[in-house]
Amino acid sequence: MNVRSQVSMVFHLDKCIGCHTCSIACKNIWTDRRGAEYMWWNNVETKPGTGYPTQWENQEKYRGGWEKDGTRLRLKSTSKSRVITEIFHNPSQPSMDDYYEPWTYKYSDLFNAPEGSDQPTARPISMVTGEYMNVEAGPNWDDDLGGSPVYAENDPNLKGLTEEQRQQLFAIERLVFFYFPRICNHCLNPSCVAACPSGALYKRGEDGIVLIDQKRCRGWRSCIAACPYKKTFYNWSTGKSEKCILCFPRLETGQAPACFHSCVGRIRYLGVLLYDADRLEEVAKLPDDQLVEGQRSLILNPNDPAVIDAALKNGIHESVIESAQKSPVYKFVKEWKIALPPHIEFRTLPMLFYVPPMSPVMATQNDDTVHSVSDSFFHDIEHSRVPLEFLANIFGAGHQAKVVYALKKQKAVRLYRRAVTVGDIDMKTAERILHEAECSVAEAEGIYRLTSLCTFDDRFVIPPMHREEAIEMMKEPHEHRSETGFGFVQAPERGL
Amino acid sequence: MSSSSPFFLDQVLFIVLPYLAFALFLLVSIRRYIRESFTFSSLSSQFLENQHHFWGLVPFHYGIIFVLTGHFVGFLIPREVLWWNSVPLRLYVLEISAFIFGLLTLVGLISVIVRRHSVPKMKMVTSAADWVLFGIFIYQVVTGLYTAIFHSWGSSWFAATAAPYLWSLLVLNPDITFITAMPWMVKLHIIGAYVMIAFFPFTRLVHALVVPNPYLWRKPQVVRWYGKWIETRQVR
Numbered sequence: 001m002n003v004r005s006q007v008s009m010v011f012h013l014d015k016c017i018g019c020h021t022c023s024i025a026c027k028n029i030w031t032d033r034r035g036a037e038y039m040w041w042n043n044v045e046t047k048p049g050t051g052y053p054t055q056w057e058n059q060e061k062y063r064g065g066w067e068k069d070g071t072r073l074r075l076k077s078t079s080k081s082r083v084i085t086e087i088f089h090n091p092s093q094p095s096m097d098d099y100y101e102p103w104t105y106k107y108s109d110l111f112n113a114p115e116g117s118d119q120p121t122a123r124p125i126s127m128v129t130g131e132y133m134n135v136e137a138g139p140n141w142d143d144d145l146g147g148s149p150v151y152a153e154n155d156p157n158l159k160g161l162t163e164e165q166r167q168q169l170f171a172i173e174r175l176v177f178f179y180f181p182r183i184c185n186h187c188l189n190p191s192c193v194a195a196c197p198s199g200a201l202y203k204r205g206e207d208g209i210v211l212i213d214q215k216r217c218r219g220w221r222s223c224i225a226a227c228p229y230k231k232t233f234y235n236w237s238t239g240k241s242e243k244c245i246l247c248f249p250r251l252e253t254g255q256a257p258a259c260f261h262s263c264v265g266r267i268r269y270l271g272v273l274l275y276d277a278d279r280l281e282e283v284a285k286l287p288d289d290q291l292v293e294g295q296r297s298l299i300l301n302p303n304d305p306a307v308i309d310a311a312l313k314n315g316i317h318e319s320v321i322e323s324a325q326k327s328p329v330y331k332f333v334k335e336w337k338i339a340l341p342p343h344i345e346f347r348t349l350p351m352l353f354y355v356p357p358m359s360p361v362m363a364t365q366n367d368d369t370v371h372s373v374s375d376s377f378f379h380d381i382e383h384s385r386v387p388l389e390f391l392a393n394i395f396g397a398g399h400q401a402k403v404v405y406a407l408k409k410q411k412a413v414r415l416y417r418r419a420v421t422v423g424d425i426d427m428k429t430a431e432r433i434l435h436e437a438e439c440s441v442a443e444a445e446g447i448y449r450l451t452s453l454c455t456f457d458d459r460f461v462i463p464p465m466h467r468e469e470a471i472e473m474m475k476e477p478h479e480h481r482s483e484t485g486f487g488f489v490q491a492p493e494r495g496l
Numbered sequence: 497m498s499s500s501s502p503f504f505l506d507q508v509l510f511i512v513l514p515y516l517a518f519a520l521f522l523l524v525s526i527r528r529y530i531r532e533s534f535t536f537s538s539l540s541s542q543f544l545e546n547q548h549h550f551w552g553l554v555p556f557h558y559g560i561i562f563v564l565t566g567h568f569v570g571f572l573i574p575r576e577v578l579w580w581n582s583v584p585l586r587l588y589v590l591e592i593s594a595f596i597f598g599l600l601t602l603v604g605l606i607s608v609i610v611r612r613h614s615v616p617k618m619k620m621v622t623s624a625a626d627w628v629l630f631g632i633f634i635y636q637v638v639t640g641l642y643t644a645i646f647h648s649w650g651s652s653w654f655a656a657t658a659a660p661y662l663w664s665l666l667v668l669n670p671d672i673t674f675i676t677a678m679p680w681m682v683k684l685h686i687i688g689a690y691v692m693i694a695f696f697p698f699t700r701l702v703h704a705l706v707v708p709n710p711y712l713w714r715k716p717q718v719v720r721w722y723g724k725w726i727e728t729r730q731v732r
Contacts, residue, residue, distance in 0.1 A: 080712055087708075088557040095546035096617075128544070129616050194716035197708030205721035218706050219537040236544050236621060239537035467722065495535025496625040496699055 002277040003300060003311040005320050006188065006208035006351050007246065007463065008329045009260075010269040010339045011181055012451060013357040014410065018179035020044050020140065022259035022268075026183075029258050030245070035237025037102035037127045040139055041244035042259040044181040048155035048169060048390065049142040051180075053098040056230040057156040057343065063092040064228030065191050065346030066284065073285055073347065077225040078195045087197065092225040096236070100137035102127040128236075146177025157393040165387040176385040178357040180394075181267070183259060184231040184244035185342070185350030186210050188275065188298070189284045192243070195226030200241075207272075207465065208351065209246045214492060217241055228346035238494050252467055256460040266454060271327030271461040272320060273334075273351070274300045274311055284347045288397040291344040298349070299334050302327070323463035328450055329353065336439075336447055338406040345397035356395050356406050358414075359384035381407045405438075412437035413444045413451075503676065509687055510661075511670045517694035524697035525705060538703040544617040552611050556604025562597040563640070566651070571662050574655035581652045590651050595644050602637045605630070625699050632692050639685040647679055658686075 026042040045051045059065060063077040077092050105122035113120030126133040142151035147170045158166060168174060186203075190210050193201040200216035201223055203209070212223070212232070219239040223232040232243040247257035255261065260268040275298045283294040300307040302324035311321050324330065332339035332353060339353035381404055382388065391407075392400040412434045419430035434444055450458060471480050528535065542549045570577050581587040609630050612618050644650055657674035664671040675686070696702070 083708070083711060088553045089542065089550045091550075093542055093546070095543055097546070128620055131616060189717070193718055196718075197711040198706065199708075199710060199714055199718055202718040202720045205719045215533040217537070218703060218708070219540045220708060221540055221542065234540070234543045236541070238534075239539035240534075490532060490534055492534055494621075495532065495537060495539065495702070496623055 001300075001307070001310045003274050003307060003314045003316060004208065004277045005206065005311070005316050005324065005463070006273050006275055007186070007251065008208075008271065008273045008327075008333075008351040008353070009183075009186075010329050010332045010353045010355065012267040012269070012332075012339075012355040013178060013180070014355060015265045015267040015451070016044070016179040016181055016357075017265045018044055018046070018144070019264050021262045021264050022181060023139070025258040025262035026244075029247070031242075035235035036233070036242060038096065038099045039233040039235075039242065041231070041233075041242075042181065042183045044140065044143075044179050046140075046143055046146060046152075046177050047180045047394070048146060048152040048158060048177060049148075050151050050154050051142075052139070053094045053230050054137075055154065055156055057228075059228055059346070061092070062094065062225060062228070062230065064226055064230065065343075065348055066189070068285060068347075071285070073189075073281065075191055075195055075226055076228075077191075078197075078222045083195075083197055083222065087220055087222075090221050090225050093221050093234075094224065094230065096128075100139065100141065101133060103133055103135055103138075106132075144177065147172075147175035152177070157390055159393060160398065161387055161389050165389065168385070169387065169390070174385060176359060178386065180354075181259075182229065182231070182342075183352065184210060184246070185229060185348070185352040186244075186246060188277075188280055188295075188349035188351060189347065190227075191346075191348050192223035192227040192232050195222040196220070197222055201232075204248075207248075207251070207463070209248050209251075210243070211245055211248075212241055212243055214240050214242075228343065228348060229350070238492055240492075251462055252465045254462055254464070256456075256462065260460060266459060269328040269332065269450075269454075269459045271329040272302075272324040272463045273327060273329055274302050274307060274316070274321070274324050276300055280349065284349060288345050289399045289401075291347070291397050292340060292399075292402045295341060295344060295349055296334060296337070299330070301334075302330065317464070317466050317469075319466070320463045323461055326461045328454075328459060328461060331446065331450065336409065336443060337402075338409050338447070340395040340402055340406060342394060343397070354395060355410070356391050356403055357386070358407060358410055359386045381411060408437040409439050409447070412439050413447045416441070416444045417448055506672055506676045509683070509690075510672045510675050511665075513687065513690045514665055514693075517690040520694045521696055525702065528697055528702065529705075536702055536706050537700075539621070539700045541618060541621050544621065545611065545615045548607070548611045548615065552604050552607035554604070555600045556608055559597045559599070559601030559604055563594065563601060566594050566597075567654075570651060570654045571659050574659035577651060577655040581649075581655075587649065587652065591644070591649060594651065595641070598637065598641050598644060602641060605633055605637060609634075629695070629699050629701070632688065632695060636685065636688040636692060639681055639688060642681050643679075643685055647682060 022042045023040055023044055027040065030041060031037070031039040040052060043052050051057065055061060059076060065076055066073050067076045068074075078086060078090070103124045103126055106125050107122050110120050110122050123132055124135050125131065142148065145151045149170075153170065158169075161169075169176065186209055188208070190201070190203065193203060193210060197220045198216050198218045200213040200218070202211060202213065204211065217240045219234070219241065221234055221241065223241055224230070224234055232241050234241050247255075250257055256270060260270055279298055283291075283298055286294040302308070302321055308321055312318070329339070332355065339355050341350045341353055344350070384407070388400050388403060391403045392398055396403045415425055415433050416430045419425040419427050431441070434441065439447075468477065471477055474480075542553075581590065612622050612626070612630075647653075657678070661672060661675050675683070678686075
């Protein structure tokens, strides 16, 4: 057992309201720079929808992630043999057209226009060339466009849905969508790291954050094609690739990452998971239907004395283990099993998990009152407005079992709480449904509390990073303090 | 010797210039690597323009790599090259394929220049140094192709004349007897090479110095631990 710690995340999709506050917080801190204008390290997508960059989930187009080649695991994009031939022109690299051309407006026209009978307008100008441009795509261009024949209908996750299910998704009065906020998953088996010809990408040993060494990045762009989530970006101005850094300067000072901190719906949870690094390869090679369970089996119980022993032996600090024991992520992923990894079939073992969204309660309105279509108040999971096949394509590698389990449990908790607070459902029924969902009353209370009543400190259990200890081992801390600071000693400017 | 003699000019161009060029190349490259490592990048523009890119960058790179390797091989193992060329058919095969790769370089280069000029977004990532570089490259490829056509069998005479001259430079005992007798176009080509070597470390060409060779044998995943004290665990 080779115990490592990983700062992991849960996004509770049932709570996401799609306000994009997370995206704005991130943009204002990290990507409001030349060459990075088009980057959204955090973005919120509407599902069904084509996403950002367009159709990022379509790996026939972008060739991201891993594929099984017999007993070997191979990068779909830049395998070692191909890296030499494709370094001059990477055929699966997205271009700016796949994202959008960033723009601003010529606001000066509003002030400088001569007096006349027309309202002056501020025309859009490209933030790349500075020329006038026609805006044809932008951030969240398909926002809320569930049911759109241009966007929603081209969602790669609709693969395998029957014609009837598709029509159900797009019928005028029944169309449905949910929000899918995305950041870098800080995977356990990151394909971006494996693809980097320069070895500039790395995973931090202590907390598992995946970073790009800006001084070693040479702009070969392999990571951009290799990441199946398209969460590494090419800065066209500096000629370097960049990605979400999970706000490590904030984490190191005990603050939640900006997107987590600013989340209005409080959908985000952050905490440490301990995992067994020796079994990574074995799990990454499992058949599709076993991947979700396999990844769960990597995550170790932080209360198990054997795990604690092995963790201490591996140099993991006691306070980090303590933090892992309180981790909300551990509860969602391992204890309750209601948080699932996105697209685990890409085999990068993402460490950002999603609680799949419940569909809207279905009701009919015949007279003045609204009636639930189901006897048990909440409709059956199988009759969700979002077809289970669709959710399973995102959260279950195409297999429904884990998604159904997570949704049933959520529904059971709702019913149980309905019985407690409103009382129009009798407790016996509620307990029967809890039992059917393999959920105890205590567990239901736990899920309810962490979902609805969670405070800042419940949601974010940030481990102490203990940078000071590492510094002490190298040099005198005061000396270090006088030498260090944020930013580059050398300006991150484009070379000639 | 008088300063006006052509021999003096030859000495400047074929002894002083190469040493100056190599000194600049080494010193500036090393300094830039240490002081400005952030600027080492391919500065790829594929992200801004993805279609035309293929038709310029691919032929250019394959062409230039083959041609440069040819020059190096002629310099490193001239005897073996002469032995290979002792059979006419083998000589033709070598000369023709070298010429084709030279043409490929030229086609790629022109394509790259057209792309830089015609795509508006491209102008934002093209510096004055890039245009100087294109100029030197065009000059160098054209003089090279001219030499290949009008002073044929260069693979043989390069091995017999230029290789000894380059070796004499390397062992710090410069001997330019062969070079002074060269046709003027060949001389121009050699001078161009030195200018390019001198200019190299100031431009985006430095990306050639950091080609990703360790990739072929490193492990797929890279893990870094904070601080060098635990460096032994750096790669898993």
